[in-house]
Amino acid sequence: MFDQYQKAHQSNMKNEAHARIKINQLLSEAGWRFFDNEQGTANILLENHVKITQTEIDDWGNDYEKVKNGSLDFLLVDDTNKPICVLEAKKESIHPLAAKEQARKYANSVDAQYIILSNGIVHYLWDLKKGNPKPIYTFPSPSEIGAIKNWNPDRESLVNEIITNDYIASIQMPDYVSRPGWKGNIESSTDFIWDNKLRFLRYYQLNAIKALQKAVGEGKDRFLFEMATGTGKTLTSSAVIKLFLRSKNARRVLFLVDRLELEDQALKDFTAYLKPDYTTYIYKEHKTDWQKADIVVTTIQSLLYNNKYRDFFKPTDFDLIISDESHRSISGNSRAVFEYFNGYKLGLTATPKDYLKGVDIDQVKENDPREIERRILRDTYTTFGCESGDPTFRYTLLDGVKDDFLRNPIIIDARTEITTQLLSDEGYDVIVSSDEVEEIETFVSTDFEKKFFSEETNSILCQTFLANALRDPITNEIGKTIIFAVSQNHARKIAELLNKFAEQKFPNKYNSDFAVQVTSQVADAKQMTINFSNNNLNGRSNWLEGYKTSKSRVCITVGMMTTGYDCPDLLNICLMRPIFNPSDFVQIKGRGTRKNTFSFKSKNELNEEEIITYDKENFKLFDFFANCEYFEKDFAYDEALQLPKPKEGSNNIEQIGNTSINKYISQISDPLTLMEETKIGYEGMKIDRMLFQKFEDRIVMDDIIKKNVELGNWEFIVSHIQNEILEKPNEYFNIEKLRKAAKIDRKVSIREIVEKIFGIIPKFKSKDEMLDEEFDKFISIYPPEEDVNIRALQYFFKAYIVDQDIRKIIENKDFQALQTNATLTITQFKEVNVKYREVIPVYIKDYIKLENFAA
DSSP: OHHHHHHHHHHHHHTOOOHHHHHHHHHHHTTOOSSOBTTBSOOEEBGGGBOOOHHHHHHHOTTSTTSGGGEEEEEEEOTTSOEEEEEEEEOTTSOGGGGHHHHHHHHHHHTOOEEEEEOSSOEEEEETTSSSOEEESSOOOHHHHHHHHHOOOOHHHHHHOOOOTTTTHHHHOTTGGGSTTOOSSTGGGHHHHHHTTOOOOOHHHHHHHHHHHHHHHTTOOEEEEEEOTTSOHHHHHHHHHHHHHHTTSOSOEEEEESSHHHHHHHHHHHHHHHTTTSOEEEGGGOTTTGGGOSEEEEEHHHHHGGGHHHHHOOTTSOSEEEETTHHHHTSGGGHHHHHHSOSEEEEEESSOTTTTTTSOGGGSOTTSHHHHHHHHHHHHHHHTTOTTSOOSEEEOHHHHHHTTSBOOEEEEEEEOHHHHHHHSSSOEEEEEEOSSOEEEEEEOGGGBTTTBOOHHHHHHHHHHHHHHOOBOTTTOSBOOEEEEOSSHHHHHHHHHHHHHHHHHHSTTTOSSOSEEEOOTTSTTHHHHHHHHHTTOTTSBOSSSTTOOOBSOOEEEESSTTSSSOOOTTOOEEEEOSOOOOHHHHHHHHHTTOBOOEEEEEEEOTTSOEEEEEEEOOOEEEEETTOHHHHHSTTOOOSEEEEOOOOSSOOSSEEEEOTTOGGGOOOOOOOOOSOOOOOOOOHHHHHHHHHHHHHHHHHHHTOHHHHHHHHHTOHHHHHHHHHHHTTTOTTTOOOHHHHHHHTTOSSOOOHHHHHHHHTTSSSSOOOHHHHHHHHHHHHHHHSOOOTTSOHHHHHHHHHHHHHOHHHHHHHHTTOGGGGGGOSSSOHHHHHTSOHHHHHHHHHHHHHHOOGGGGOO
16 A cells, blocks of 8 residues: 555655755745745845845755755845844754754844744744744744734733622623612522523632633643533633633634534523623634634534644634643644644643543553543643643532532443343353354444344343433423433434333323434434423423423433533433443533422412422433443442343353344445456546546535535535435446546545535645645644654654554564565664654554545
């Protein structure tokens, strides 16, 4: 796979360095000029303000190899010919930071505040008045340099701002104190506060903001709030945003989330808390006028996809960047988006750094999700300057429970014989027999509802939930519940079973609407989640007239309703699937921690109004797949249920012959055994081009696709094309044909093709361009020290991604094989810094989708 790539690019990476060519291109793309032209006079000069000629440029050599010491100083000037920046350009073999002090001395001599240090591969921007050089991807334009220079925020005004508990309420209703319903304090004015939806900061939220102010006063510009789900991170963020905007330490704020539904939630909350003083936009809905907003909300994925953040934003566009659930939204190469922007950085997380305290990490395999999560958490704390493990501010679930702001769960451990075996080290064995041979197939928990199916198991899980669920304290019906299933198909099965059992258990109370599937492929699924929270999903309960609670009692989902979903009256959460991501587990559990008061107004026999109230004391978490035990060894469950045995398969070895194959559905992969590739001539290529044009015409004419592209509903678009357009008679369009027709040298997605067709992206990037961008992200996160051979680093990084043989050699530590390897020799490997020999494979394994680089 790597042969063609290597033949085409090895000389570039090994022998022919192009520092000058790359740097000249970066200067040109940023709007700097070597010569006078229609855009203006030259603004790149040599020392002593000497103008540059083409002959001089040619004489420098492609890698500055003809220049003394392999380096050159450029002077970047403004419209008045005054120096504003020094560019220290080095040949590729010299680390840019090696010229740091030399550049500082020269910049001071010409009174330039900024320095760019570059060797064509790695680049740094250094503000001499603000600390250390920072990695950059592209060179700043003249206007960006001017904007940075003219932006002088006042830290003291931020530090000294007085924050009181009505910091947000005073925006919502500036004159609330003089309103008739206000009775002098919060405790006496609860009805007034509730009716007007006013939000007052709690003591710990005030402490979080004060901790940030203290950190700013100490010269820090990165902060991390570790706050349990349900403790009001968004409200706290709103106060922080007001603090920065009001004190003029920020002109615009970027709020990053990691799920689409959280965009809408953030917009709703920021509008409720900060309007009319500050305006909030969701980026995808305001792609042409987002600059008008004070707060821009977007998913990290939308910026990261095809590296749009580099194409559509400047590093200076935001002065405060807040990352919600930061250890997810900026993990791995997503962090490159975060690092791209200048300004203050605030991370929010609900997952404690020591969450895996019960797990012996030394015994956990490298690719185990718990180990990956540990690395992500460690990197998150490092990103925000909290290497010690202590965040800027911490408020835990236990703190919230002690303060009576949150509720703890009752954890239920419930396992069938089959799930017990699936969870065991030995797994669940199935003997598949034929006339000639018997083979044992072993299944584990991750196979459940993927390769291993058992209707009996699903049935028992549903019956166990119904028999043990917490009931609504007013009506005694099953308390509102969210069930997390393995897949959309599994969710459908669970919904069918629960509705069948509900009809038997509660006759005439439901009409196949006791349980509903709420997944991404269900129409109006998002609205269903809102209705469930607002207690009107499929109408109101018919158990007690006038009582406000949803008729549907159970929502079965897969990935929805995990983060940012508020449903305070939720009483049960069921995990009918294994979960391997600690942050997902924390978020799912957090759906039930919020307080709630169940109340019902009625009139007694004397026609007097009575109010019945019950406070939510806890909620039940049904753990059917030992998730708690997975994250915390020997977890102390609150309750262990003995489940009934399935009717069949009581042993861990199940016999399956030709006549009972319906008990086990095989989904064994069917790999290609032969593939021949034949070069085609000109006529074939013309046909290919016509094929892509026909596909483009088909897509553009589809009003459904057009509408959903405008809305950004990519999951629906992809599903629609897969089901309605691909592999259909006449053309038989498929991704592989389209890839070849468009001459793309790597794997391409349906979404990328559609974005190209609608002009959202200008072109299909080549494999090499994508490799360069991935390397840029990597070094922005792990900036190399001065003694690191960056060219060797870059070559090793690319080779590890595209060549599976290299990956096997490195993973198996079979370094002797490099003696005869044509792609990466032992000499080249030794040139890679020892630290990066370890870091690069782990980084690529965790965060880069290797299949994207296949062709």
